Amino acid sequence: MSGESPRRRGRPARASADGTGPGARERILAAARTRFAERGYDKTSVRGIAEAAGVDPALVHHYFGTKDEVFAAAIEVSFEPALVVPAILDGPREEVGERLARFFIGVWENPATRAPLLAVIRSAVTHEAAATVLRTFVLRRLLERIAAGLAVPDPRFRAELAASQMIGIVILRYVIRVEPLASADPEQIVAEVAPTLQRYLTEA
Amino acid sequence: MSGESPRRRGRPARASADGTGPGARERILAAARTRFAERGYDKTSVRGIAEAAGVDPALVHHYFGTKDEVFAAAIEVSFEPALVVPAILDGPREEVGERLARFFIGVWENPATRAPLLAVIRSAVTHEAAATVLRTFVLRRLLERIAAGLAVPDPRFRAELAASQMIGIVILRYVIRVEPLASADPEQIVAEVAPTLQRYLTEA
Known part of the structure; x- marks a missing residue:
């Protein structure tokens, strides 16, 4: 919040x-x-x-x-944008992809934060109202803060590309659970995904 | 099929x-x-x-x-793996990411193929049985064929990483529809995503 x-x-x-x-x-x-x-x-x-x-x-x-705002708050408590975004943006620019990848995997590897986020993803994929909340509140609030820290053209587009890679990992690793991705070491995922996030966030 | x-x-x-x-x-x-x-x-x-x-x-x-097998066949008719995978693997190795990105976006930009695939994604995210079908039939059949054509270590893991990027684009662009990603020119998506797929599929 x-x-x-x-x-x-x-x-x-x-x-x-x-x-x-x-x-x-x-x-x-x-x-x-x-x-x-x-x-x-x-x-x-x-x-x-x-x-x-x-x-x-x-x-x-x-x-x-409203219910939508309770929903947004219930999600955001997993990754306080006001605290997390500065922490991700702070530090060497060439490592922002790795910091974001590591934070993201950390949230999803923790069962306490994973369960409500899974519910969010499931709801957003199947219900227009929940998709609107995710789009309007969470992605916007989170992505706009990241975008504000990035000195690249089309910052919001670039933040969305980064989000797409992270959401894809969520779906295949935590929801559909394809192997070997689902059992891969978290650090291996970070190592693979970090250069992707780095390119989306810093190269235009 | x-x-x-x-x-x-x-x-x-x-x-x-x-x-x-x-x-x-x-x-x-x-x-x-x-x-x-x-x-x-x-x-x-x-x-x-x-x-x-x-x-x-x-x-x-x-x-x-079984119903699961009808489901798999109904999905696969959108992107006949037996025809598509060789077409993606054929050609210069350094452009395999671009060929895959362009094919993938083409399928999703076509409303006739998009509707049933959206149903698949929605079902797989919310129902364990549909997730199992996607995992067992579609991803396996499609990914194993791609993996077979790749001379890299852990080919299935690498194919899953590529799939994660594509599924993430599907969720944000076609399901949740965040802007500006949802309205971006398809060729711009191809240009952004192709290097990611290229790296996952050919660099280990």
Whole structure:
């Protein structure tokens, strides 16, 4: 999520009968991740998330807005763009592809972050609404930040090419699980994919 | 499909009451493509395909075998591996990436071949059975033929890396449709992706 804290809008910071208070936002996010991961995008509702988090649905809307925005927040918690993008862009320019490849594989090799992201991919491939969220929120927010750090023509196009290589690895390695790709050492994937990302991101 | 013709097993080559005869195999394939494209993998049955093709379900089994095998055949008709793979491998080795990229984009830019392939991708991402078919039949048959033509170590791993780049383009350009990638000139995609495929397929 961005640096803006919706809590500033005046909700109490202590626990109360409607589930507000410290940790409510985190409980909602955790519930949303689990729901979206288990049921997919279209079978998950704000009401269901609120129930699982033990809060009033109005609080979900208060913190996040629409279901689409809860979905975006539940995804982004896996790879805080505000923190991750600068870390990827910082450092030698000729190693940006390797830094991105290593971060990306790290997120996907971790079962805790993999499960909700798999749900996102599955939902986005099958439901127009979820595709719109991925397109509008996640890719845009993540890619625009990467693009902003790249001094190349068509930065967004180049960021999308890099994203295409990463999503393809996700599909074949983690979703369809073709061998030997699915069992390959993560470092071997990083070594193969890094030059591709490097070329897309820095050569025009 | 392979060169083997199931018709040799003794079915009549003329039209008959149960729908056999010239064109029956093609009608079944066309019906299967439409059904899988419109309803996805798990909601399509051999009985439904037979009905749409105007043949007896036994004839579907006779020509293709199981539902999985009909599914594989319905996909492969978009890019006959037996014809396509030699065409991609033939020619200057340093241009194999470009030939593959151009063929791949050509198939996906054609709405007639795109629709059933989109259904395949959607099914494979959401249903384990369809993923198994894609993994076992299509990728294996296609990739093994490409791999056989490549004098590099780990040829199957390298073919899978190339496939990952192509599938990633499919997801972002044709399924999720992020811009500017979705509206980019096909030749621009070919120009960007060809060096990636070239490296995966020929450098080890």
